[in-house]
Amino acid sequence: MIGLQGAGKTTTTGKLANLLRKKYNRKPLLVAADVYRPAAIDQLETLGKQLSMPVYAEDTDANPVDIVNNAMEHAKEEHLDYVLIDTAGRLHIDNDLMDELVQIKQNVDPDEVFLVVDSMTGQDAVNVAESFNEQLEISGVILTKLDGDTRGGGAALSIKAVTDKPIKFAGVGEKLDQIEVFHPERMASRILGMGDVLSLIEKAQENVDEKRAKELEEKMRTATFTLDDFLEQMGQVKNMGPLDELMDLIPGANKMKGLKNVDFDEKQIAHVEAIIQSMTTKERQEPSLMNASRRKRIAKGSGRSVSEINRLLKQFEEMKKMMKQMTNMQQGKKGKKGKKPKGLNFPFM
Ligand SMILES: Nc1nc2c(ncn2[C@@H]2O[C@H](COP(=O)(O)OP(=O)(O)OP(=O)(O)O)[C@@H](O)[C@H]2O)c(=O)[nH]1
Numbered sequence: 001m002i003g004l005q006g007a008g009k010t011t012t013t014g015k016l017a018n019l020l021r022k023k024y025n026r027k028p029l030l031v032a033a034d035v036y037r038p039a040a041i042d043q044l045e046t047l048g049k050q051l052s053m054p055v056y057a058e059d060t061d062a063n064p065v066d067i068v069n070n071a072m073e074h075a076k077e078e079h080l081d082y083v084l085i086d087t088a089g090r091l092h093i094d095n096d097l098m099d100e101l102v103q104i105k106q107n108v109d110p111d112e113v114f115l116v117v118d119s120m121t122g123q124d125a126v127n128v129a130e131s132f133n134e135q136l137e138i139s140g141v142i143l144t145k146l147d148g149d150t151r152g153g154g155a156a157l158s159i160k161a162v163t164d165k166p167i168k169f170a171g172v173g174e175k176l177d178q179i180e181v182f183h184p185e186r187m188a189s190r191i192l193g194m195g196d197v198l199s200l201i202e203k204a205q206e207n208v209d210e211k212r213a214k215e216l217e218e219k220m221r222t223a224t225f226t227l228d229d230f231l232e233q234m235g236q237v238k239n240m241g242p243l244d245e246l247m248d249l250i251p252g253a254n255k256m257k258g259l260k261n262v263d264f265d266e267k268q269i270a271h272v273e274a275i276i277q278s279m280t281t282k283e284r285q286e287p288s289l290m291n292a293s294r295r296k297r298i299a300k301g302s303g304r305s306v307s308e309i310n311r312l313l314k315q316f317e318e319m320k321k322m323m324k325q326m327t328n329m330q331q332g333k334k335g336k337k338g339k340k341p342k343g344l345n346f347p348f349m
Contacts, residue, residue: 002101002136003116004128005089008144008171010040012116013086014047015171015179016142020082021053022177029080031071032057033064033104034088044086051176054080064088065103072108085110093128098135105136112139114168119143119155126158133163143182144171156187209236220323227284227316231276234269274302275309287313 001009001016017028030048032055034040041057048055056071068085075083087104090097105113115138117125125143132138141159156167167182186199216233219225276284278301283289290298290313299306 001085001114001116001142002087002132002138003089004093004118005091007089007116007118009089009116010043010047010086011174011176012114012142012144012169012171012179013044013084014051015176016114016169017053017082017084018051018176019179021051026082027080028053028082028084029071029075029078030055031068031083031085033067033071033085035060035062035064035067036088040086040088047176054078064100065107068104068108083108093131101136114138114140114142115165116142116144117155117159118145119170120145122155123158125155126162129159129165130162133165138163138165140166140168142169142171143167146170147172147178156182156184160184212236223320223324225320225323227276227279227287228281230316231273231284234273238269271302271304271308272312275304275312278302287316 001013003009013030017030020026020028030044030053032041032044035058038060041060045055045057047053056067056074058067058070064087071085072083075081085104085108087101088097113136115129115132115136117129119125121128129138129141141163143156143159146156159165160167167184170180170182170187172178172180180199183199212232213236216225216229219229275298278298279290283294283298290309295306295309298309302309
């Protein structure tokens, strides 16, 4: 992994290792080859701890070329099958840095040389990519900080045009699972505001337990869906990432009038969770039990107002009614004449 300081090399090294293990069942070794900034070694070691993954590091007076050679030996001894080398960054490209990287490359003959570029640096990112590629013949680019801002997509187009090297991955957040395989056509759709259904499906597949989802669907159809189930479903959606990011993936969502200025306040989800968690198991199964004193108790327990609890319970009942009507319609039984199902109207939907 090569790139300028702060581009996101160290974070991306951790993300990539995490992806290799999670998705491809590999055993990576992280190597700290930046001896100029002791903090960089610490940072990689912390990442290794977080991921429970081995990190190879030596003292700051060691030679980076020796470090990577030793790391390769270490990986063989430990039967680790991927070695990710986090090299030193500089504020600007300089000859010393390039010489060191060239030496490392000659020594270990890596399968990939990934240039990590901060997509928010615009034209600068393109210049950086061009010079690194000229001197080191990179094999691919990883664009970081593409989260929530499609302007970074412009950098992707220019880097590809200038270096003719593929963009392999995109960093889409600070967390260690926020990396995606880069798909140019999906990026193009996002830039054009056309959404990205494939990424949405992938997120759902990774984070939603299919069997549980089927069971919940069955419960919805048979109107036995409880507040507990609702809580669980909310958790699954939450695992997929911030709601506004999910909305960006839905085709046309940015053009929907009602959604245009909706602020997806994650706090509201936390409030709903707190309210449901303050209920007893029985109350969650049978919301009809909820009399005034129970509502007061739940308000106290969750730190929310009674009117919020009333609203949630009302909306939950409406949702159940709507599910029933939809099921009836699907089964050709037609819902009650003249009554159209109301739209889902949960605070965060
Ligand atoms: N939002 C966002 N932040 C990111 C992403 N990737 C990295 N960062 C942040 O960018 C900052 C710099 O990342 P590092 O991994 O320390 O960068 P580096 O290239 O290793 O920097 P040096 O070790 O100084 O060479 C950190 O605060 C990261 O959390 C990303 O995809 N999205």
